[in-house]
Amino acid sequence: MTALDTPLLVLDELTVQRGEIPLCEAVTLQLSTGSICHLIGANGTGKTTLLMQLAGLLPVLTGEVSYQGVASLPMQPLYVSHQLGIHPNLTVAQNLTFLLNLYGITPSAEDIDAALTWVGLQGFETISSSHLSAGQTRRITLARLYLLTPDVTQLWLLDEPFTALDVDMVARMEEKLCDFAHAGGAILMTSHQTVGVANQVLDLTEYMV
Numbered sequence: 001m002t003a004l005d006t007p008l009l010v011l012d013e014l015t016v017q018r019g020e021i022p023l024c025e026a027v028t029l030q031l032s033t034g035s036i037c038h039l040i041g042a043n044g045t046g047k048t049t050l051l052m053q054l055a056g057l058l059p060v061l062t063g064e065v066s067y068q069g070v071a072s073l074p075m076q077p078l079y080v081s082h083q084l085g086i087h088p089n090l091t092v093a094q095n096l097t098f099l100l101n102l103y104g105i106t107p108s109a110e111d112i113d114a115a116l117t118w119v120g121l122q123g124f125e126t127i128s129s130s131h132l133s134a135g136q137t138r139r140i141t142l143a144r145l146y147l148l149t150p151d152v153t154q155l156w157l158l159d160e161p162f163t164a165l166d167v168d169m170v171a172r173m174e175e176k177l178c179d180f181a182h183a184g185g186a187i188l189m190t191s192h193q194t195v196g197v198a199n200q201v202l203d204l205t206e207y208m209v
């Protein structure tokens with residue numbers, strides 16, 4: 001039995017819905033440990049809406065979601081929104097600490113140093129986050145991935161994580177996605193760029209109302 005044989009998240013006939021308006025119907029998906037699923041579709045199809053539904057930020061009104069074999073939403077998926085949620089009045093280290101605290105992790109100074117080094121922000125710990133470029137700001141939100149293993153959260157929902165990143169950082173991110181999937185995690189992610197490491201695709205265009 002390979003890692004891909006183990007079902008983790010199952011969507012059965014789910015309606016992607018924003019308020020009263022259904023966007024996509026009867027969406028079906030099975031994600032297993034080891035899955036890196038690229039969620040695709042034109043602008044406005046409902047990709048962000050689906051990720052928000054799975055993160056518990058918007059309701060699932062029609063269809064079933066089961067997680068680890070139980071009819072429910074995942075208890076604590078990691079949801080990285082394309083809206084960054086970085087507080088401009090906090091330093092880089094303070095923002096990263098806050099993002100990790102949400103998952104019950106209190107990082108040590110060494111953890112912060114290692115995560116920021118991984119995203120190329122070594123030495124930025126005490127810099128105000130308002131002084132960073134768009135790509136550097138996104139790197140703060142991604143630095144948390146360095147410290148999150150499948151033991152903490154087995155499902156990553158990533159909304160356009162590669163936006164504003166340079167080629168080297170995208171390559172580093174893809175390596176991290178593979179490491180996480182091989183360690184027993186599963187990933188559902190949007191990107192308007194090619195995701196070379198994806199081993200599954202969900203095209204929402206096929207389900208549009």
Ligand SMILES: Nc1ncnc2c1ncn2[C@@H]1O[C@H](COP(=O)(O)OP(=O)(O)OP(=O)(O)O)[C@@H](O)[C@H]1O
Pocket residue numbers: 018023041042043044045046047048049050
């Ligand atoms: N805050 C909102 N309130 C009401 N409707 C919204 C809101 N955000 C998006 N929508 C609507 O929901 C639809 C789906 O939006 P969503 O952001 O899920 O699309 P998407 O596939 O992620 O698009 P993109 O590729 O542009 O990021 C859009 O057509 C839009 O009209």
